Amino acid sequence: MTITTSAGDIDRRLLMDRSVAGRKAFTLPESDVPAQKLPDSSFLRDDVELPEVSQLEVIRYFSVLSQLNFSIDTNFYPLGSCTMKYNPKINDELANLPGLADIHPLQPDETVQGAIRLLKNLQDDLGEITGLVGVSLAPLAGAQGEYAGLLVARAYHESQNDSARTVAIVPDSAHGTNPASAAMAGLEVVTVRSDDQGNVDVENLRELANESTAVFMLTIPSTLGLFEPNILEINKIVHDAGGLVYADGANLNALLGLVKLGDLGVDICHSNLHKTFSTPHGGGGPGSGPVMVTDELAKFLPKPVAMKTDAGYVMATPEMSIGAINGFHGSFSIAARAYAYIKTLGLEGLQSVSENAIISANYIQAKLRDKYNIAADRYCMHETVLSATKQKKRGVAGLDIAKRLLDFGIHAPTMYFPMIIDEALMVEPTESESKETLDHFIAVMRQIDDEIDSSPELILEAPHDLPVTRLDEATAARKPVLRWTAESNFLSS
Amino acid sequence: MASSATSGGNTSTNHPYIPSTDLDRQEMLGVIGVDSLDGLLGDIPIEHRHPGLNLDAGLAEQELSTLFRSIAAENASSSSGYISFLGAGSYSHYVPSTVRSILQRGEFVTAYTPYQPEAAQGTLQVGFEFQTVICQLTGMEVANAGMYDGPTAFAEACLMASRVTKRTRIGVLSSADSRLPDTLLAYSKHQGNEIIVITPDATEIPDDLACIGIQSPNFFGEIEDVERLTKLAHDNGALSVVHVNPVALGMFKAPGEFDVDIVTAEGQPLGVPMAFGGPYVGLFACKKAHIRQMPGRIIGRTTDTKGRTGYALTLQTREQHIRRQRATSNICTSTQLIGLMVTVYAATLGKQGIKDLANLCYQKAHYAASEIGNLNGFSVNPISPGGTFFHEFVVKCPGSPSKINASLLNKKIIGGLDISDRYENGMLVCVTETSSKDDIDKFVKALSEIGASA
Numbered sequence: 002m003t004i005t006t007s008a009g010d011i012d013r014r015l016l017m018d019r020s021v022a023g024r025k026a027f028t029l030p031e032s033d034v035p036a037q038k039l040p041d042s043s044f045l046r047d048d049v050e051l052p053e054v055s056q057l058e059v060i061r062y063f064s065v066l067s068q069l070n071f072s073i074d075t076n077f078y079p080l081g082s083c084t085m086k087y088n089p090k091i092n093d094e095l096a097n098l099p100g101l102a103d104i105h106p107l108q109p110d111e112t113v114q115g116a117i118r119l120l121k122n123l124q125d126d127l128g129e130i131t132g133l134v135g136v137s138l139a140p141l142a143g144a145q146g147e148y149a150g151l152l153v154a155r156a157y158h159e160s161q162n163d164s165a166r167t168v169a170i171v172p173d174s175a176h177g178t179n180p181a182s183a184a185m186a187g188l189e190v191v192t193v194r195s196d197d198q199g200n201v202d203v204e205n206l207r208e209l210a211n212e213s214t215a216v217f218m219l220t221i222p223s224t225l226g227l228f229e230p231n232i233l234e235i236n237k238i239v240h241d242a243g244g245l246v247y248a249d250g251a252n253l254n255a256l257l258g259l260v261k262l263g264d265l266g267v268d269i270c271h272s273n274l275h276k277t278f279s280t281p282h283g284g285g286g287p288g289s290g291p292v293m294v295t296d297e298l299a300k301f302l303p304k305p306v307a308m309k310t311d312a313g314y315v316m317a318t319p320e321m322s323i324g325a326i327n328g329f330h331g332s333f334s335i336a337a338r339a340y341a342y343i344k345t346l347g348l349e350g351l352q353s354v355s356e357n358a359i360i361s362a363n364y365i366q367a368k369l370r371d372k373y374n375i376a377a378d379r380y381c382m383h384e385t386v387l388s389a390t391k392q393k394k395r396g397v398a399g400l401d402i403a404k405r406l407l408d409f410g411i412h413a414p415t416m417y418f419p420m421i422i423d424e425a426l427m428v429e430p431t432e433s434e435s436k437e438t439l440d441h442f443i444a445v446m447r448q449i450d451d452e453i454d455s456s457p458e459l460i461l462e463a464p465h466d467l468p469v470t471r472l473d474e475a476t477a478a479r480k481p482v483l484r485w486t487a488e489s490n491f492l493s494s
Numbered sequence: 495m496a497s498s499a500t501s502g503g504n505t506s507t508n509h510p511y512i513p514s515t516d517l518d519r520q521e522m523l524g525v526i527g528v529d530s531l532d533g534l535l536g537d538i539p540i541e542h543r544h545p546g547l548n549l550d551a552g553l554a555e556q557e558l559s560t561l562f563r564s565i566a567a568e569n570a571s572s573s574s575g576y577i578s579f580l581g582a583g584s585y586s587h588y589v590p591s592t593v594r595s596i597l598q599r600g601e602f603v604t605a606y607t608p609y610q611p612e613a614a615q616g617t618l619q620v621g622f623e624f625q626t627v628i629c630q631l632t633g634m635e636v637a638n639a640g641m642y643d644g645p646t647a648f649a650e651a652c653l654m655a656s657r658v659t660k661r662t663r664i665g666v667l668s669s670a671d672s673r674l675p676d677t678l679l680a681y682s683k684h685q686g687n688e689i690i691v692i693t694p695d696a697t698e699i700p701d702d703l704a705c706i707g708i709q710s711p712n713f714f715g716e717i718e719d720v721e722r723l724t725k726l727a728h729d730n731g732a733l734s735v736v737h738v739n740p741v742a743l744g745m746f747k748a749p750g751e752f753d754v755d756i757v758t759a760e761g762q763p764l765g766v767p768m769a770f771g772g773p774y775v776g777l778f779a780c781k782k783a784h785i786r787q788m789p790g791r792i793i794g795r796t797t798d799t800k801g802r803t804g805y806a807l808t809l810q811t812r813e814q815h816i817r818r819q820r821a822t823s824n825i826c827t828s829t830q831l832i833g834l835m836v837t838v839y840a841a842t843l844g845k846q847g848i849k850d851l852a853n854l855c856y857q858k859a860h861y862a863a864s865e866i867g868n869l870n871g872f873s874v875n876p877i878s879p880g881g882t883f884f885h886e887f888v889v890k891c892p893g894s895p896s897k898i899n900a901s902l903l904n905k906k907i908i909g910g911l912d913i914s915d916r917y918e919n920g921m922l923v924c925v926t927e928t929s930s931k932d933d934i935d936k937f938v939k940a941l942s943e944i945g946a947s948a
Binding site: 147 | 509514523531538544546550551559563564567568569574576580586592599602605607608611612613616619639640643644680717767768770773774775793798817819820824825827831834840843846848851899930
């Protein structure tokens with residue numbers, strides 16, 4: 002167990018609180034060039050107040066802090082829609098190889114043929130997996146991939162002299178980045194309802210799709226963990242209205258080898274390499290959100306795109322590119338990890354990923370449905386959304402259950418999302434977890450439900466044994482303390 | 495090696511990343527109440543199910559390692575004996591062992607966004623330390639927990655200035671790296687913003703600008719008069735947005751001393767490998783007065799029910815998961831892991847190290863500039879002779895920089911960036927602490943020989 006049970010023993014002093022004048026953790030080499038004239042002193046600053054600590058103190062400080070975290074390496078982490086699967090260690094090792102980690106993004110193409118070949122191969126594999134063959138790896142996160150996809154849609158409509166298309170239709174179950182990206186792309190967001198089965202309300206969509214529709218944004222499988230059964234009809238409605246279909250591929254982990262988005266009529270999608278393709282979540286990034294489009298739309302992709310030519314591999318700008326959405330070529334070393342993942346799983350392995358992810362989620366759902374309401378009570382894909390409404394009536398909210406899970410060393414599911422489900426707890430076990438782990442989770446969830454009647458305070462005051470109990474987030478927002486200052490040093494206050 | 499689809503049955507691949515056995519699967523399917531996986535896929539149109547993928551069979555770890563080593567061997571880098579003088583937004587710096595070591599902690603690497611703060615105090619406290627480091631470096635009051643990269647941070651800063659001033663026209667200095675206005679354009683093109691180019695010597699600006707976006711050191715390596723330009727912005731009701739190099743802040747005055755409103759930077763120079771362009775982290779700091787318009791994640795200090803100190807995400811009502819289309823940005827990450835690298839780097843270098851590092855870069859770059867400036871046919875910093883620069887400078891070459899670079903490459907030297915699109919026969923040269931005097935002398939000698947034959 003990595004969680005320290007005696008919270009009072011944890012030294013929470015910040016680095017600046019530990020700083021002692023004269024200590025150092027690092028020595029730079031002496032200059033080996035003749036001394037140069039410094040600029041006029043009017044340009045120069047006083048010292049930067051960074052910590053003065055020994056090298057051991059740096060290592061111990063950050064090592065101890067790391068132990069205050071839950072992580073995939075140490076805990077079951079069924080955070081829905083985040084696909085917290087095993088992050089293979091070999092991928093980290095390979096991405097850091099000399100020749101990959103130490104190349105400059107502006108080196109001439111002929112000096113980075115291996116790197117560009119890797120990117121091209123990954124583009125091809127992602128195109129094959131999604132059935133959308135135009136691929137740019139430039140987006141630095143899912144939200145950027147989504148934004149890039151919307152810019153592609155806008156550029157396409159403009160190229161058709163159809164610039165009056167200014168509406169993005171977004172389901173009410175969508176992730177928050179969907180409407181936020183649409184707004185950034187200058188699109189008006191119109192919400193389409195979900196029906197009582199958790200599907201897109203097709204009749205409502207039919208009413209909304211018209212000559213102003215630029216794009217319909219569909220998360221597939223949906224944030225309810227469901228595959229949209231009417232997808233072919235939906236895509237036809239959107240296409241008949243002249244709009245494009247954008248698929249949010251956050252949940253692609255359910256589809257590998259089972260269905261290709263392009264075959265279903267999807268025009269644009271993004272994928273999160275840090276979800277489906279196992280690259281580390283890093284405590285909140287870096288991500289990578291490649292954007293995939295039909296062959297017809299490939300000329301609008303953000304630059305750069307890796308290409309193979311007679312003269313070798315090159316980083317190229319598509320003919321009618323929407324331009325650069327960030328500094329260089331995207332998250333190269335994340336792409337390298339994803340490529341390693343695809344290469345080691347291979348065809349059968351990737352199919353097995355989705356199959357096992359789906360079976361595991363349905364197993365949890367089947368084992369908990371007598372205790373917890375299921376948001377949409379039918380077979381799910383890779384995640385199941387529980388609704389703690391029965392528990393809420395007995396005095397315990399979804400939040401409390403989430404906090405109580407932490408006491409058992411299990412990370413909480415995604416809470417209160419999607420927003421259309423009351424007391425939502427979105428559980429995504431992933432294919433990485435063994436049946437024994439799933440059984441343990443199921444037993445804990447059932448026990449928590451029992452505790453509501455036997456000892457509710459255990460749930461309402463949870464977590465009990467973590468470095469902190471529940472935090473006063475209201476005061477944090479009302480009186481923000483966002484950095485160390487000599488005055489805010491809490492030990493001296 | 496390509497193979498076709500399985501015919502709808504369950505593949506029983508045993509892979510090290512997938513623990514379920516055939517028996518496990520059969521038991522679970524039995525509990526679910528279906529015979530096979532296909533019983534769970536009824537919502538997927540049957541004619542599109544199991545399409546077959548044209549992918550190779552999986553490699554064992556050892557084979558994968560061999561493949562990657564062959565890919566890496568096709569690239570030229572310092573590890574294969576090349577020396578490089580490229581900068582322009584990505585910089586070669588030594589990464590201390592402490593950074594690499596802490597980056598091995600799976601508890602940091604494999605956690606996610608700290609939505610459950612009780613189970614993420616490590617990530618959160620590091621983020622708070624990161625915000626502190628960025629404030630200390632820039633001299634600003636508040637910082638967020640990180641953006642995607644430098645150019646996206648700059649673009650978001652200009653859009654934030656637009657929200658604060660309720661003005662749509664954004665001024666950007668002509669001396670900035672084109673990656674900054676290019677990214678800004680991609681971020682703003684559908685939001686009704688217009689980008690206006692301002693020259694660094696401007697004494698007047700339009701009175702309806704949201705901000706002046708300044709890069710200092712600028713694309714050509716020179717320090718801009720941030721104080722004067724900031725005053726010019728403020729006199730016209732605009733904000734000043736300054737994009738800095740964080741290593742330069744080890745010696746040059748911090749933007750906070752000049753009343754700058756928003757500071758952004760590429761965080762890569764602070765302990766992050768160049769890695770062919772990413773992932774990096776964007777640094778973002780501003781005045782406290784503007785904090786509720788700031789994009790990105792912010793971590794704040796608070797207390798738990800027992801009065802103990804703890805950290806949590808805060809001011810989340812700015813963000814997309816709460817405010818949806820009315821959020822300050824669609825950003826959904828803080829590039830936390832790269833922020834960790836920056837934080838460990840800053841802690842490792844400390845007060846003395848950051849100063850020594852800046853000085854070492856300055857000394858070596860100025861030595862290189864003076865040596866190149868002495869060569870026949872070459873001149874240094876022709877754009878503003880006598881200007882102050884940090885570790886990058888423009889060399890006016892006697893001929894095409896791309897041809898010179900091709901000749902340099904034969905000598906295993908990756909020359910400076912060809913910027914002849916911005917300055918005739920211009921090459922942007924960067925020298926950091928990773929170049930030895932021998933490397934610099936070799937470069938100068940090669941330029942001399944190539945220049946003589948150009």
